[in-house]
Amino acid sequence: MAVKGEKKKKTVKTIKIDVDKCNGCRACEMICSAFHAAPKYSSNNPARSRIRVIREPLRDVYVPVYAGEYTQAECAGRDKYTIDGKEYDECAFCRASCPSRDEFKEPDSGLPIKCDMCEGEEEPLCVKWCLVDALSYEAREEEVEETVEQEVLETGLESLANKYGMQKIMDTVARMSQKD
């Protein structure tokens, strides 16, 4: 029997990016690198920033992108978007720190960097320094039912039971629990 999941509250943080409003000034890169310097604000260097403005003025391309997860391997293929007739570079919207490009790596060590939403600040500083409102911050509460994992487990068990028979599964579970 599936257990009815408990309703839990979770904060979802979103930075909304309006590429049409971006003026390409890179204040976001500057303040990000300053905030993450040690000690705080003691230096700045956009090459250490966890946000990058992919910027090609003559083609009117302005895309602020946040550093996401590190990935060891390149994607098998690369995406290329055309939006409203404007072609964006390969991987233009991708947040990964990945071997295929220089973005989101510490310039000295090559170690990956990742946006942490400026932990401890009321809002990410890139948003605060973006006076043209290309970046805006939104935190919302979401109610989530914590049933997801159980459902996945159930689906898995069901297929195992189909394959091996329910009794065998129960025996195995009993044996495993005795070992512990």
Add this chain to the structure above:
Amino acid sequence: MRYAETGFNLEVDLTRGNIERVATDPRDTELYLGGLGTNAKIIWDRVPPEIEPFSPDNLLIFGTGLLCGTPATGCNRTIVSTISPQTRLMAFSMMGGFFAPELKYAGYDKVILRGKSTELVYLWIKNDKVEIRDASHLKGKGAVETAELIRKELNEPKAQVASIGMAGENRVYFASIEQGRSSASRGGMGAVMGDKGLKAIVVRGTKDVNIARPPEFLELCKEVLEYIKIRNDNPVPGVMPILAGLGSPQEMKVHDEKWHTENFMWGNSRTRRKDFWNEEIAAEWMKTMDSMRKRLISCYNCPMTCGATIQPPGLPTYMMKCFSKLTYTMAAYSDLEFGLGIAQSATEYGVDGFSAPQVMAFALELYEAGILTDKDFPGMPSDNNGRFYWLLDKIVRREGIGDVLANGTYWAAQEIGNGAEAYAHNNIKKHEQLPLKLSMLNPIYFLMYCTGEKINITQIEGQFPQAPFPTREEREEFVKDWFQVPDEKFKQIFLDWELRGEKSLPLYPTVQMCCDIVDWQEMMHYIDDALGMCAGLSSFPLKPPYHIHNYPKFISSGAGIDMDEAKLTQAAKRYRTLVRANNIRRGMRRKDEKPPENHWKKRFPELEKELLDTYYKFKGWNDQGIPTKESLHELGLDYVSKDFLERGILTDSEDVPSKGAATEKEKK
């Protein structure tokens, strides 16, 4: 550790292909700050007056401001300095964009170029790796095109490029250096770059810029951001829209051009068209702008969006700012569509948006007057727009009459002769000025036109309102939150300033008050030019976020140099005097310090004499405009007076100018 600055300059000898990274003296930073200040010192030390603009020994300096690359909003200017081929004086031209911070992040405060390369080359700076590379394949390419090609061939999309077009390569005296959405246009910087065989400087930097006292510095930066928001929401009432807000005049946003088109002069700074603007034109120009303007854009770390990407139909996209929007249009008596179109060519060729249109209008006036004839214009189209394109092309290629015109209106008139001099009527110190002709003398502007050594009115005016407000109530309202004044007396001067009557122009503000006002306005520009701050957030607009009261704190906490208002005022005065000293050594004297003859209809020779006499004294200069031995001593510039004495520019009996100085001949 050095803070805000890197402490290193890059010395490049283009003759020998030698590149050195040289540590700078931190004491020079204390005395001259950075940017223009230290540029002026280097020119003084290394470019004596015997060195001609196109000599290999002339230097071309790309100097970042002291605070460039720090979080200070809008601090992104590169100050380019050299000896100008046009004025034959020390010239400095500033560009915003992204170059200065990138150079700082690469680890350098300045790039100092000397010598000449026989082949066309470009300089590629990537952090510690610096190389001179072949640019022969870029010969004749446009400045914007060149930047794109270099980024591609180096596979460095984030590199910043300062490049010249054909005008610079051919040493046109008003050639610009183009960079991002900005340019160093005035004074012929591009010509000197071309003379050195340097097509571009390309830079990419990924190092840190350090701050001395981080929390304090950041607090100041936040205050500035907050104040920018306040000012954006509260334009100054009682002044025209382009003077009400912050930033460079917002020409890319403003559609209503009634004021410019009806108050500035058309053609060769000749005709005022008082009833030009109407609904039909307004609608047409708005349509043009809206169809060609792709986006409003900014320089590094600045929210002001003073520039725009412009895409004229069928032509490549380019970036524009400020008043070049109208200079071609008005010089050619044409429309905005023409202006935005020809500016695309002009940007690629790399010419100054003030001088170039004026030179072309001047040529056409000479043609109409019969001083130049059909022989001089073989194959020139008959329509005005076509003529401008034709002339621009001839000038940047230095072909036929273009070769003469490429030297600017002053030198072209000398060469053409036959009465042409009268048509080169809008110059100061041989340099083309804003196309403005007004009725009655304004004593404040008189002093600024005479003594401004950037030789450009927008680079000295700004802090004090251009005209009195009609009512006492409006004036009281204005001074209420005017905390930027260095002294409360400026509020009183403004409160008492009337449109008519006893306390009105030209006798009020009094001569002494005019000296104070001009000195304050000029000082703020000089501070900006040393710190690398854009004038649009500081010296140019009324009530700016940066001013004499917070600047010392920025310098103290950012660069770690103890600074207060008195010390900063003194430093600005020091390198301002050094700029003058460079020019005095090159023969500049009182006779050169005058506005165009016809700038005002109503002149007051006695008052003008008194103004200049008093201002010279106030500045510590003698009646030839030469800094006196005592004033030089006070500023710690004894090495200047020693040089002046040796050259006979000053004599031991101090205030008497030497005979040589008064009859100094202009070298051609």
